[in-house]
Amino acid sequence: DGGITQSPKYLFRKEGQNVTLSCEQNLNHDAMYWYRQDPGQGLRLIYYSQIVNDFQKGDIAEGYSVSREKKESFPLTVTSAQKNPTAFYLCASSISRTGYEQFFGPGTRLTVL
């Protein structure tokens, strides 16, 4: 089955630690995205990548980092610099940046203890 996967589903982190969230897709999509969702809020774009080895900051990139070494993978690192990291993180992919729907993964809920 083609799709987009995220792991883990739940993640707990101590304050001051970096943590990396995994996102993999086998849809052969060029574009990939990371969003943050807080309760009662819409999706806010953290980073996006239109092609391998290239990525751009979204609206709330501070405290996050990404890499795009392979077309299928777009991991997100939440660093200790992120002041309020507890949230639901969603990864998505699309055929290209514009004009096509985004397919979302199941999400990772990160809780900072």
Place this chain on the structure above:
Amino acid sequence: GESVGLHLPTLSVQEGDNSIINCAYSNSASDYFIWYKQESGKGPQFIIDIRSNMDKRQGQRVTVLLNKTVKHLSLQIAATQPGDSAVYFCAENWGRDDKIIFGKGTRLHILP
């Protein structure tokens, strides 16, 4: 401003009735619109999309209407079922910098 909003945060509908979820967008340059459904604890799921050269598009039990004159988008769900309970949100593709802007969502409750 660049915003996609919703008129009602919560909507309760009797099972079997039709529901209408509304969305206002602010950018007349937006040319692509999407509706997503998100169940609790899950990622959003694509429902239906519409491009700006159309004013109506139908899917299975769902219809999206686009009124470019008043910059309004709606999602109609026919004969609602318990499985339709979710948060629905619209998104617009803003052509200026190819951004996709997501609204905050409307929670749909299906009453037995």
